[in-house]
Amino acid sequence: MDISGKKAVVFGGTSGIGxxxxxxxxxxxxxxxxxxxxxxxxxxxxxxxxxxxxxxRDADAVSxxxxxxxxxxxxxxxxxxxxxxxxxxxxxxxDGYKSSFDKLWGYSTVVRHGIEHLPDHGAxxxxxxxxxxxxxxxxxxxxxxxxxxEAFSRALAKEIAPKRINVMSPGLIDTPMVPLQGEERDAxxxxxxxxxxxxxxxxxxxxxxGIIFLIQNDFVTGTTLDVDGGILLS
Ligand SMILES: NC(=O)c1ccc[n+]([C@@H]2O[C@H](COP(=O)([O-])OP(=O)(O)OC[C@H]3O[C@@H](n4cnc5c(N)ncnc54)[C@H](OP(=O)(O)O)[C@@H]3O)[C@@H](O)[C@H]2O)c1
Numbered sequence: 001m002d003i004s005g006k007k008a009v010v011f012g013g014t015s016g017i018g019x020x021x022x023x024x025x026x027x028x029x030x031x032x033x034x035x036x037x038x039x040x041x042x043x044x045x046x047x048x049x050x051x052x053x054x055x056x057r058d059a060d061a062v063s064x065x066x067x068x069x070x071x072x073x074x075x076x077x078x079x080x081x082x083x084x085x086x087x088x089x090x091x092x093x094x095d096g097y098k099s100s101f102d103k104l105w106g107y108s109t110v111v112r113h114g115i116e117h118l119p120d121h122g123a124x125x126x127x128x129x130x131x132x133x134x135x136x137x138x139x140x141x142x143x144x145x146x147x148x149x150e151a152f153s154r155a156l157a158k159e160i161a162p163k164r165i166n167v168m169s170p171g172l173i174d175t176p177m178v179p180l181q182g183e184e185r186d187a188x189x190x191x192x193x194x195x196x197x198x199x200x201x202x203x204x205x206x207x208x209x210g211i212i213f214l215i216q217n218d219f220v221t222g223t224t225l226d227v228d229g230g231i232l233l234s
Pocket of ligand 1: 054129
């Protein structure tokens with residue numbers, strides 16, 4: 001797909017990986033609508049990116065917004081959705097475990113209400129995460145949800161072809177998702193990435209490059225692209 005002149009809708013497009021993807025899409029000539037619950041947190045955005053407020057957990061709001069924005073060529077969701085439960089399953093609060101799936105429900109709501117507005121050349125990209133296939137201690141909720149997102153995308157690719165859907169799976173990425181600052185932040189990333197093949201956190205821009213590839217390459221559908229510094233082999 002030649003991204004120039006296309007219209008892209010990016011849920012979670014106001015921070016981290018989604019914001020980096022929005023900026024790269026604009027650099028390639030797209031117009032972008034970046035959506036999140038509170039887009040004002042994004043601050044000043046480049047010309048070409050406009051914002052809308054919407055919670056992906058509100059299906060009616062998502063449906064109405066996508067109707068208003070239609071038609072569009074590109075649909076991305078990197079919206080985290082809700083809280084993420086960390087810890088061992090045996091002692092985990094089950095409500096916390098279930099609410100981690102807000103990410104899947106958010107993605108599926110966005111896709112369900114977005115597909116009808118995508119043309120045949122349209123492309124969807126979702127974001128999973130390396131715990132889907134390499135789960136560290138305490139990551140069972142992340143792993144379950146990430147695995148579900150990847151399975152959802154593979155299954156859906158068959159139903160919506162020639163429209164395409166793919167997943168970009170990040171490893172540990174330095175984004176505002178981690179609120180730590182300064183030395184504490186550096187130590188956090190050093191501890192978690194020091195034994196990886198590429199021993200540093202990835203950047204939102206590196207992940208966005210993966211998203212752009214999945215949009216541009218018309219011969220790729222139903223797959224997951226790992227942008228993770230080799231964490232699956234570490
Ligand atoms: N960073 C990592 O190390 C990492 C690793 C693996 C996977 N991931 C995945 O990558 C994706 C992006 O993460 P990130 O690191 O870029 O996080 P981030 O910087 O915190 O950005 C998350 C974005 O999602 C939006 N969002 C969250 N809940 C939402 C909701 N219910 N409705 C609408 N928008 C919502 C946020 O905006 P509002 O708060 O304004 O709603 C924000 O724009 C997530 O799916 C995350 O699970 C990240």
